[in-house]
Amino acid sequence: MTRRIAIALAVLLVFASCAPEDTVIVPDDASYALPPGTSPLAPASRRVLEGVYQVLDTAKPFGEYLVLRWSYVANGADTTHYLSMFGGREVSYLILEGGRTDSTVHFSGYWRKMTSFQTGNAAFTIIPANGGSAITAVLPHAQRDTLTITGRYDTGSGSEGQPMTLRYVRPLYVTTPFAIIGHRAGGRNSDMLPASENTVAMTLMAERLGANGIEIDVRMTTDNVPILFHDENLNLRLNIKNGLVGPVESYSYAQLQTFVRLLHGESIPTLKEVLDAVIDRTNLRIVWLDMKSARPSMAAVRAVQRAAMARANAQAALGKRNPLVILIGLPDEAKADEYMTLPDRSEAYAICELGLDQVRRTSANVWAPRWTMGTPPADVAQMHAEGRKVLVWTLDVPQYISQFIQQGDLDGILSNYPSSVAFMYFVRPPQ
Numbered sequence: 095m096t097r098r099i100a101i102a103l104a105v106l107l108v109f110a111s112c113a114p115e116d117t118v119i120v121p122d123d124a125s126y127a128l129p130p131g132t133s134p135l136a137p138a139s140r141r142v143l144e145g146v147y148q149v150l151d152t153a154k155p156f157g158e159y160l161v162l163r164w165s166y167v168a169n170g171a172d173t174t175h176y177l178s179m180f181g182g183r184e185v186s187y188l189i190l191e192g193g194r195t196d197s198t199v200h201f202s203g204y205w206r207k208m209t210s211f212q213t214g215n216a217a218f219t220i221i222p223a224n225g226g227s228a229i230t231a232v233l234p235h236a237q238r239d240t241l242t243i244t245g246r247y248d249t250g251s252g253s254e255g256q257p258m259t260l261r262y263v264r265p266l267y268v269t270t271p272f273a274i275i276g277h278r279a280g281g282r283n284s285d286m287l288p289a290s291e292n293t294v295a296m297t298l299m300a301e302r303l304g305a306n307g308i309e310i311d312v313r314m315t316t317d318n319v320p321i322l323f324h325d326e327n328l329n330l331r332l333n334i335k336n337g338l339v340g341p342v343e344s345y346s347y348a349q350l351q352t353f354v355r356l357l358h359g360e361s362i363p364t365l366k367e368v369l370d371a372v373i374d375r376t377n378l379r380i381v382w383l384d385m386k387s388a389r390p391s392m393a394a395v396r397a398v399q400r401a402a403m404a405r406a407n408a409q410a411a412l413g414k415r416n417p418l419v420i421l422i423g424l425p426d427e428a429k430a431d432e433y434m435t436l437p438d439r440s441e442a443y444a445i446c447e448l449g450l451d452q453v454r455r456t457s458a459n460v461w462a463p464r465w466t467m468g469t470p471p472a473d474v475a476q477m478h479a480e481g482r483k484v485l486v487w488t489l490d491v492p493q494y495i496s497q498f499i500q501q502g503d504l505d506g507i508l509s510n511y512p513s514s515v516a517f518m519y520f521v522r523p524p525q
Contacts, residue, residue, distance in 0.1 A: 118211050118286040121204050123251065126215040128202045132193035139194075139229050140164045140175060142238060146267075146521055147179075147260040155247070156181030156188070156205070160260060161520045165301035168375045176302050177201055180517035184209045185492065187513040188216050188247075189302050197222040197230050205247055208285055208511055214253070218245030218260075225262075238262045267522035273380050273506025274515045276305035277488055278324060279368065282510050283331060283357055290332070290356035292322040294363050294371045300378065304516030307380030308372070309487075309508055312365055312423075314389045319347040320365035320398055324386065332356060343389055365395065369402040369420065373409060379416050382445055382462075382485075382508070384423045392432045395422060396442055403443075421445040421460060430456050445485070453482065462508075465489040465498065474503045492518070 135143075147160050161180040166173050179188040190203030199220040206213045220226040225241035241262035246255035278291035280300030289295035292311055300308050311324040323342045325332055334355045338345060342362075350362050365383070372378050383399070385391060399420050406418035424430045424446040433439060433456055446458035450473060453461045461477050463469055465486040474484045487508035489495055495511075496518045498504055509515050 118206070118213055118288075120288050121213055121215045121248075121250065123215040123248070126202050126217040126248075128191065128193060128200050129195055132195055132200055134175070134193050135199070135229070139199075140177075142229055143177065143199075143241075145238070145265050146263045147243065148263050150259040150261055151257060153256065155183070155256075156186040156207075157183035157517075159263070159521055160188075161266065161517050163266065163304075163516065163520065166377065167298050167301075176203075178302050178304065178513075179205075180304055180513045180520070182492070182517050182521070183207075184212075185511045185514045187303065190216065190218070194226075194230050197227045199226050199229050201243075201245070208513070211286060212249070214248045214250050215255075216245065216247040216258075218243050218258075220244075264523065266520040267524060268520070270505075271306075271379065272504075272519055273307050273483075273485055274305050274512050274519065275307040275309050275380065275382060275485065275487075275506060275508040276300040276303060276512040277309050277508055277510045279308045279310050279322070280305055280512070285510065288358070290358045290360050292324055292363070292368075293356060293358075293360045294368055295358070295360060297368055297371050297378075298375060300512070301376055303512050304514075305378070305512035307378055307382065307506070309382040309384055310365075310368060311384045311386045312391065312395060313343050314387045314391045314394065315343065315345060315347040315350065317346045317348075318394050320391065320395050321347065321350065322363050322365060322368060326386075326388070328354065333362075334359075341388075343387060365398050366402070369398065373402060373406045373415070373418065377416050379418060380506075381418070381420045382423055383421060385425060385429050390432065392422070392429070392436055396436055396438070399442065400438075419443055419459075423462075424448065424452070424456055424458060427452070447487075450476070453477070454480075459483065460485055460505075462487055465494065465507075469498070469504065471501070471503055478503075490514075 144163055163178055166175045177190045177192050185208035188205040190201040192201040201218040205216050220243050243260040245258050248255045279296040280303055281287045283291050289299055310322050312320050313323050326341055328338055328342050336353050338353050354362055403420055409415045410417045422444045424433055430452055444458040445460040445462050446453045446456055447462045460483045462485045477484050483505040485506040489507050490510050492514050495515055499518050507515050
């Protein structure tokens with residue numbers, strides 16, 4: 095036992111000395127903080143603020159228009175609400191917290207450009223004359239035409255703040271629910287987000303990044319525990335250097351919990367832990383389980399899916415969250431064959447990446463072709479006629495995101511840049 099403790103301590107010392115060097119630090123300048131005494135906005139006030147806004151300044155660092163949309167993270171009895179702004183330039187977004195002092199509305203947070211890793215502070219105000227009174231009094235949406243948001247942003251610590259003014263233009267474009275699915279629980283490690291991919295922390299951030307669903311990578315431990323880990327092997331792309339090597343699936347859950355820490359210090363989570371976070375702490379609508387395991391995994395994953403769906407359905411029936419669908423992924427024929435052995439597969443939900451014949455053979459609820467296939471309209475129409483949805487993966491190029499959204503026949507997009515998909519979708523004018 096003493097030798098095991100010594101090994102564990104040695105590994106922890108390695109954790110402490112091998113943190114990733116290339117990171118994007120979320121700025122936190124006190125001069126951009128919310129004023130003292132700021133109180134939360136009422137739910138109806140938050141809804142009034144959502145919409146498409148035009149940038150009135152000559153400089154438009156995030157694009158001509160911004161999409162404003164709220165999300166939240168629950169933590170027991172406490173809930174934190176975030177106002178996200180999504181722009182059309184350089185995959186940009188702003189994440190802000192907000193509140194009111196009397197009839198003035200305040201927002202504070204940071205901005206980020208995913209294509210260049212640029213970031214900075216941001217703060218905004220809605221004074222009474224510009225709509226602050228209407229927001230705090232929750233006047234009808236029809237009175238938002240003169241709603242104006244003024245503020246400033248900087249380009250990092252010590253830089254001079256630049257002005258920014260936004261004017262409300264129109265409501266968000268919303269028709270039937272469109273799935274905006276964040277890859278690897280919301281984003282990749284290579285994009286240097288403040289949480290590791292495939293973790294609870296990344297899951298809790300996904301809605302702030304524009305997602306209403308997530309895709310997560312499921313593998314199995316030697317003791318048959320479904321966990322989240324993208325790559326086959328432990329490696330420095332995903333985890334801090336430690337004494338373990340080789341396939342992640344060659345270790346027990348206890349071994350991984352003891353010795354492995356991900357890039358931001360998190361433990362490798364179980365599938366159950368992430369689904370519990372989705373159900374209890376977010377309003378995400380869809381979870382795509384990408385079945386990466388080389389080991390038999392369908393039965394164990396189906397058991398977790400079944401229990402999670404029951405809990406989610408119970409909460410949705412009480413009005414505590416949106417309805418949630420958890421989809422078992424069928425990425426290849428081997429997993430499709432394994433799925434067919436489930437005795438209760440008719441009650442499960444599945445998403446199939448293979449051809450239409452395999453979609454029908456497995457009775458999958460969703461067809462998920464790779465975006466490079468171009469999703470022929472006739473095939474999409476046929477899937478819809480059979481009562482199935484169609485999602486494409488993994489689409490990151492803004493030009494093609496816009497093209498796929500404009501064609502109007504898809505039900506969703508999986509992307510490393512859900513903020514870009516959210517902007518392209520919600521900015522569309524009403525039809």
